[in-house]
Amino acid sequence: MTIRTDVADLLHQGMSDRAISLRLHCDAKAVARARAALGLPKAKSGYRAAASVIDLFHDRTESVDGGHLRWTGYTSKAGLGSVRYAGRQYTAFRIAFRIQHGREPVGHCSSDCGMPGCVAPAHVEDDTARTRNRATYAALIGVESPAEACGRGHAAADHRRYRRDGRPYCLPCTTGTDSGRRT
Ligand SMILES: [Zn+2]
Ligand SMILES: [Zn+2]
Incomplete structure (x- = not known):
């Protein structure tokens, strides 16, 4: 079988089949076959080798009518969504802001679009x-x-x-x- 080089690279980095399929928009079963062909062990369960905090963000959101985005991941008692990546905690708002603007937000970061807690990158603003x-x-x-x-x-x-x-x-x-x- 022919193995895509980008798939092979991520397999060698220890990423899970699912994480690779999400990142490269390909079939997880095809990734599993490539893994077997390369003789690589399955990624450890519970080990989440997301390529970036942005992958984690996309994994934990779902679209809502009107272009809004609902956070489905961890949410604090105060209602603030966040995710842990490489030993650091990132709020969903800050990740969304970075996706849209390519820079760190200044000051308070939240959405102002009418849907409480919306994390659509286009709806999140900083000061x-x-x-x-x-x-x-x-x-x-x-x-x-x-x-x-x-x-x-x-x-x-x-x-x-x-x-x-x-x-x-x-x-x-x-x-x-x-x-x-x-x-
Ligand atoms: Zn919104
Ligand atoms: Zn004054």
Whole structure:
């Protein structure tokens, strides 16, 4: 039989048949046959050799109408989905953000699409994206603020945030932190 080189490579790395079939979008039975032909032992049960944390993410999500994505993996008591990979814990929101933007999120990371806990990469925002989107919305509905700083001197460019309804507010003044003074 002809064995695909990409399949053979992953088999030699110790990945399970199922993980390989998910990663390469091929039939797990064909992977098992390739394993037998190469004389390799079955991957240890319970050993999850996912190629990346993104594979784990896709494994633990299911599509929902409207382009949303439900997290089916581990969820904390606080309702936050996460997954463990290579000794580190990653929240589902952060992985989703990385998939969409190719960078680490800044600050708080969550979705704002109307479906609680949705982890669709296109629906997850960090502080930067959320602020930009809401600023656009504020301008659209005519409630944007022309002031360059709040009454206490916090620069709007760094500290202005927007509520879901589009109303602007000053982050340090609202949260009681005053870190903006020094910058
Ligand atoms: Zn969504
Ligand atoms: Zn302020």
